[in-house]
Amino acid sequence: MTKDRRSKGWYGKLDRDGFIHRSWMKNQGFPDHAFDGRPVIGICNTWSELTPCNHGLRTLAEGVKRGVWEAGGFPVEFPAMSLGETQMKPTAMLFRNLLAMDVEESIRANPLDGVVLLGGCDKTTPGQLMGAASVDLPSIVVSSGPMLNGKFRGQDIGSGTDVWKFSEAVRAGEMTLQDFMAAEAGMSRSAGVCMTMGTASTMASLVEAMGMSLPTNAALPAVDARRMALAHLTGRRIVEMVEEDLKPSDILTRAAFENAILANAAVGGSTNAVVHLLALAGRVGIDLSLDDFEIGSDIPLLVNCMPSGKYLMEDFAYAGGMPVVLSELRAAGHLRPATTVLGGDIAAFTEGAECYNAEVIRPFADPVKPAAGLRVLRGNLAPDGAIVKPSAATDALLEHEGPAFVFENIEDMKANIDRDDLEVTADTILVLKGCGPKGYPGMPEVGNMPIPARLIRQGLRDMIRVSDARMSGTAFGTVILHVAPEAQAGGPLALVKTGDRIRVSASRGVLELLVDPAELDARRAAWAPDPPRYARGYAKLYADHVMQADRGADLDFLTGKDIRPVTRESH
Numbered sequence: 001m002t003k004d005r006r007s008k009g010w011y012g013k014l015d016r017d018g019f020i021h022r023s024w025m026k027n028q029g030f031p032d033h034a035f036d037g038r039p040v041i042g043i044c045n046t047w048s049e050l051t052p053c054n055h056g057l058r059t060l061a062e063g064v065k066r067g068v069w070e071a072g073g074f075p076v077e078f079p080a081m082s083l084g085e086t087q088m089k090p091t092a093m094l095f096r097n098l099l100a101m102d103v104e105e106s107i108r109a110n111p112l113d114g115v116v117l118l119g120g121c122d123k124t125t126p127g128q129l130m131g132a133a134s135v136d137l138p139s140i141v142v143s144s145g146p147m148l149n150g151k152f153r154g155q156d157i158g159s160g161t162d163v164w165k166f167s168e169a170v171r172a173g174e175m176t177l178q179d180f181m182a183a184e185a186g187m188s189r190s191a192g193v194c195m196t197m198g199t200a201s202t203m204a205s206l207v208e209a210m211g212m213s214l215p216t217n218a219a220l221p222a223v224d225a226r227r228m229a230l231a232h233l234t235g236r237r238i239v240e241m242v243e244e245d246l247k248p249s250d251i252l253t254r255a256a257f258e259n260a261i262l263a264n265a266a267v268g269g270s271t272n273a274v275v276h277l278l279a280l281a282g283r284v285g286i287d288l289s290l291d292d293f294e295i296g297s298d299i300p301l302l303v304n305c306m307p308s309g310k311y312l313m314e315d316f317a318y319a320g321g322m323p324v325v326l327s328e329l330r331a332a333g334h335l336r337p338a339t340t341v342l343g344g345d346i347a348a349f350t351e352g353a354e355c356y357n358a359e360v361i362r363p364f365a366d367p368v369k370p371a372a373g374l375r376v377l378r379g380n381l382a383p384d385g386a387i388v389k390p391s392a393a394t395d396a397l398l399e400h401e402g403p404a405f406v407f408e409n410i411e412d413m414k415a416n417i418d419r420d421d422l423e424v425t426a427d428t429i430l431v432l433k434g435c436g437p438k439g440y441p442g443m444p445e446v447g448n449m450p451i452p453a454r455l456i457r458q459g460l461r462d463m464i465r466v467s468d469a470r471m472s473g474t475a476f477g478t479v480i481l482h483v484a485p486e487a488q489a490g491g492p493l494a495l496v497k498t499g500d501r502i503r504v505s506a507s508r509g510v511l512e513l514l515v516d517p518a519e520l521d522a523r524r525a526a527w528a529p530d531p532p533r534y535a536r537g538y539a540k541l542y543a544d545h546v547m548q549a550d551r552g553a554d555l556d557f558l559t560g561k562d563i564r565p566v567t568r569e570s571h
Contacts, residue, residue: 003037003243005037005039005040005113005242006111006112006113006137006565007039007040007111007112007113008037009111009565009566009567010111011035011037011040011111012037016571017569017571020571021111022035030074034074035074038072038073038074039072039073039074039113039114039239039242039243040073040074040076040111040112040113040114041068041073041074041075041076041112041113041114041115041116041235041238041239041242042076042077042078042106042107042110042112042114042115042116043061043064043065043068043075043076043077043078043115043116043118044078044080044103044106044107044115044116044117044118044128044132045057045058045061045077045078045079045080045118046079046080046081046082046083046099046118046119046120046121046124046128047061047079047082047118048082048084050082050084050087051082051083051084051085051087051121051124052084052086052087052188052191053084053085053086053120053121053122053124053144053192053193053194053200054082054084054118054119054120054121054124054144055191056144056145056191056192056222056223057118057119057120057144059228060118060142060144060227060228060231061077061118061231063228063229063230063231063232063235064116064118064142064231064232064234064235064238065077065235066232066235067231067232067233067234067235067236067237067238067239068116068235068236068238068239069235070232070235070236071235071236071237071239071240072239073114073235073238073239073242075235076112078106078110080099080102080103080106080128080131081095081098081099081102081127082121082124083095083096083099083121083122083123083124083127084121085121085122085123085199085200090440090441090442090444091440091442091443091444091445092121092122092123093123093442093443093444093445093470093553094440094441094442094539094542095123095127095442095538096123096126096127096130096276096279096553097127097130097279097542097546097553097554097555097558098127098538098542099123099124099127099128099131100126100127100128100130100131100134100554100558101131101558102131103117103127103128103130103131103132104130104131104132104134104135105131106131107131107132107135107137108135108562108566109566112137113137113138113242114137114138114139114140114238114239114241114242115132115137115138115139115140115238116139116140116141116142116234116235116238117129117132117139117140117141117142118142118144119141119143119144120143120144120145120192120193120200120204120222121144121193121200122193122198122199122200122203122272122473125141125143125200125203125204125207125276126203126276126279126280128141129141129207129212129248129280130279130280130283130554130558132248133248133249133252133280133283133284133561134283134558134560134561134562135561135562135563136247136248136249136561136563137247138238138241138242138244138245138246138247138248139212139238139247139248140212140213140214140234140237140238140241140341141204141207141212141213141217142213142217142230142231142234143193143200143204143207143213143217143218144191144192144193144222145191145192145193145204145219145220145221145222145223145224145227146192146193146194146195146200146201146219146221146222146312146313146314146317147159147188147189147190147191147192147193147194147195147221147222147313148189148190148192148195148221148223148314149195149312149314149315150162150186150187150188150189150195150312151186151189152182152183152186152187156311156312157183157186157187158194158195158196158306158307158312158474159187159188159194159195159196159198159474160194160196160198160307160472160473160474160475161196161198161306161307161474161475161476162183162187162306163187163474164448164474164475164476166180166183167180167450168450168451168456168461171418171450171453171456171457172456172457172459173457190221190222190223191222191223192221192222192223193222194313194473194474195221195312195313195314196305196306196307196312196313196473196474197267197268197269197270197303197305197306197307197308197313197316197473197474198270198307198472198473198474199270199272199273199472199473199474200473201218201219201313201473202264202267202269202270202272202273202473203270203272203273203276204217204218204219205218205219205263205264205267205269205322205325206260206263206264206269206273206277208322208326208349209259209260209262209263209322209325209326209346210251210252210256210257210259210260210338211251211256211259211338211339211340211341211342211346211349212248212251212252212256212340212341213234213341214230214233214234214237214341214342215322215323215349216230216317216321216322216323217230217322218321218322219313219316219317219321219322220317220321221313221314221317224317237341237342241341241343244343246339246341246343248284249284249561250339251338251339251340251341252280252281252284252286253286253338253339254286254287254288255336255337255338256336256338256339256346257277257280257281257286257288257292258292258295258336259326259329259335259336259338259346260273260277261277261292261293261295261296261373262295262296262299262329262334262335262336263322263325263326263329264296264373264374265296265297265299265300265301265372265373265374266299266300266301266302266303266325266328266329267301267302267303267305267322267325268301268303268305268307268308268309268368268372268391268392269473270472270473271374271387271389271470271471271473271481271482272445272470272473273473274290274293274374274387274482274549275443275470275482275549275552275553276552277552278290278550278551278552278554279551279552279553279554280552281552282551282552282554282559282560283554283558283559283560283561284561285560285561289550290376290384290385290387290550291376293373293374293376293387294373294375294376294509296373296374297371297373297374297375298371298373299329299334299371299372299373300362300364300367300368300369300370300371300372301362301367301368301369301370301372301391302325302328302361302362302363302364302367302368303316303325303360303361303362303368304359304360304361304362304368305360306474307392307473307474307475307476308368308369308372308389308391308392308476309368311359311360315357315360316360316361318356318357318360319355319356319357319358319360319361320353320354320355320356320357320361322349323349323350323352323353324353324354324355324361325361326346326349326350326353327350327353328361328363328364330347330350331364332364335347335350368391369390369391371390372390372391373390373391374387374388374389374390375387375388375389375390375506375509376509377480377504377506377509377510377511378509378510378511379503379510379511379512379513380492380512380513380520381466381483381492381493381496381502381511381512381513382483382484382491382492382493382511383484383485383491383492384484384485384491384548384550385482385484385549385550386466386480386481386482386483386484386511387480387481387482388478388479388480388481388506389479390506392475392476392477392479393462393476393477393478393479393506394462394477394478397462397463397464397478397504398478398504398505398506398507399504399505399506399507400427400429400464400503400504401501401502401503401504401514402427402428402429402464402501402502403427403428403429403498403499403500403501403502404428404429404430404431404466404496404497404498404499404500404501404502405422405423405424405428405429405430405431405498406431406433406496406497406498406500407430407431407432407433407449408433408434409432409433409434409435409439409530410432410434410435410440410444410446413432413446413449417449417450417452417453418450418452418453419452419453419454420453420454422452422454423498424452424454424455425455426455426460426463428463429463429464429465429466429502429504430449430452430463430464430465430466431465431466431467431493431496431502432446432447432449432465432466432467432468432469433467433468433487433493433494433496434468434487434488434530435447435467435468435469435486436468436469436483436484436485436486436487436488436489436491436548436549437486437542437543437546437547437548437549437553438486438488438489438543438546439468439486439487439488439489439530440469440533441533441534441539441542441543441546442542443468443469443470443482443486443549443553444469444470445469445470445471445472445475446467446469446470446471447465447467447469447470447471447479447480447481448465448471448472448475448476448477448479449465449467449479451463462477462478463477463478464478464479464480464502464504465477465478465479465480466480466483466493466502466511467479467480467481467483467493468482468483468484468486468487468488468491468493468549469481469482470482480504480511482549482550483511483549484548484549484550485548486548486549488529488530489529489548490524490527490529492513492520494527494529495513495515495520495523495524495527496513497523500513500514500515501513501514501515502514541555542555545557
């Protein structure tokens with residue numbers, strides 16, 4: 001093999017530097033011919049026992065290696081920071097950009113010609129993609145895959161979604177604490193990510209819709225042997241991609257982002273996809289804005305999965321998975337022509353697609369819900385936008401006006417939400433401040449505030465909630481999120497007081513604070529931001545440089561890419 005490759009700058013030198021690069025690698029038992037000019041493929045692995053969603057990736061990496069060796073490449077596995085959504089405090093989102101930095105610099109600094117990204121848990125997939133896109137070497141994704149369906153007393157239960165339901169049932173006195181605890185082991189019974197259409201499965205679905213993975217990557221269960229076969233095939237394909245010089249910039253075009261937005265609507269995907277897609281677009285130089293998400297607002301909900309429906313990801317896989325969804329979008333004239341990791345058009349992902357369960361994946365003519373895509377709301381309360389997920393909301397609340405009850409921060413909310421004398425009714429709009437990118441910091445998934453205990457006991461299960469936070473992709477309810485600018489940045493949300501009236505209209509895209517402008521000016525003059533919660537380390541760097549939700553909450557100095565070669569040696 002004589003083709004010049006990036007890795008030749010390390011392994012092709014017949015001098016002291018080349019000696020050092022090759023010799024130290026040989027202590028792992030690699031033979032001379034591993035350095036003969038074949039493509040060096042990095043396997044970027046976010047495996048960790050602290051990220052339960054990703055603990056199956058250690059095995060999948062072996063499948064990728066088999067495929068790389070088979071295709072004539074040289075696979076080398078390396079770790080990247082792993083973000084366990086269920087384990088990290090204050091929120092995994094605080095560290096998404098740190099993972100992106102880790103991935104970017106690890107790829108840039110090492111002798112790699114192409115990269116396979118092994119992720120799964122919510123922030124690992126976008127973080128890895130952001131980092132890889134900023135270096136722009138041939139890259140492809142293998143997701144960890146969803147867990148098997150949860151089981152509890154003969155019924156399927158879904159991670160996240162049923163946790164929220166069971167928790168509210170305990171607070172309402174409808175479920176005992178003993179029964180609640182009994183459901184714990186049956187909820188998570190195999191390797192893999194949430195088996196609901198939460199953020200992890202949403203991002204895997206959108207990666208497939210954008211053409212950054214092989215077909216069927218999104219839905220195959222983590223423990224299904226076909227996922228190991230997919231990893232093997234991915235290893236083969238990345239070697240071919242290096243030969244073709246097929247890079248993220250060739251795939252992540254505007255058309256690809258539009259396909260992701262359309263697919264997110266069709267699958268009932270997570271609201272978190274918005275901040276991740278916006279951040280990724282910023283890395284590849286695509287001018288994507290919140291308004292662009294309106295192209296999905298009229299797309300019907302086709303996938304009948306929790307939290308917007310009743311089934312789970314295992315059912316989605318067996319019904320045909322994303323190829324069927326893309327086929328439906330294509331047949332309806334919505335799928336945009338776009339290049340994929342296979343080198344051809346995304347239409348190839350739909351070839352041979354067949355739905356095996358029309359209850360799980362519905363046709364356009366008979367959807368789960370019509371026009372269920374995310375809606376962008378604007379007004380004097382959210383000048384730079386906010387979002388709501390109609391497919392997971394109560395229809396009657398999507399057009400509503402009512403009085404606000406304000407929680408100044410998460411501690412205020414937790415301390416008072418269950419007070420019996422809390423002055424709230426079903427018409428009240430709960431407002432939570434201080435939970436945006438700068439304010440928390442990290443923009444946690446607390447936007448789906450609990451329903452006040454007094455109202456829960458009366459049978460109420462939904463009310464409007466407004467915040468600068470995010471919510472779990474597994475959550476549901478009439479929850480208005482990502483209000484920008486956030487309170488800590490001086491957005492109008494900071495000025496809301498209990499008793500103020502707020503108007504919401506999803507159909508008109510409106511979120512308005514019905515307070516006289518002169519009164520708001522007076523409040524602003526008296527307002528000051530909370531003191532920063534961190535004075536050192538990455539958290540301070542993040543709070544100082546993070547952009548608002550409508551910009552994807554990336555760090556301002558990380559937008560764009562740097563594809564310059566690294567020429568200086570370390571010795």
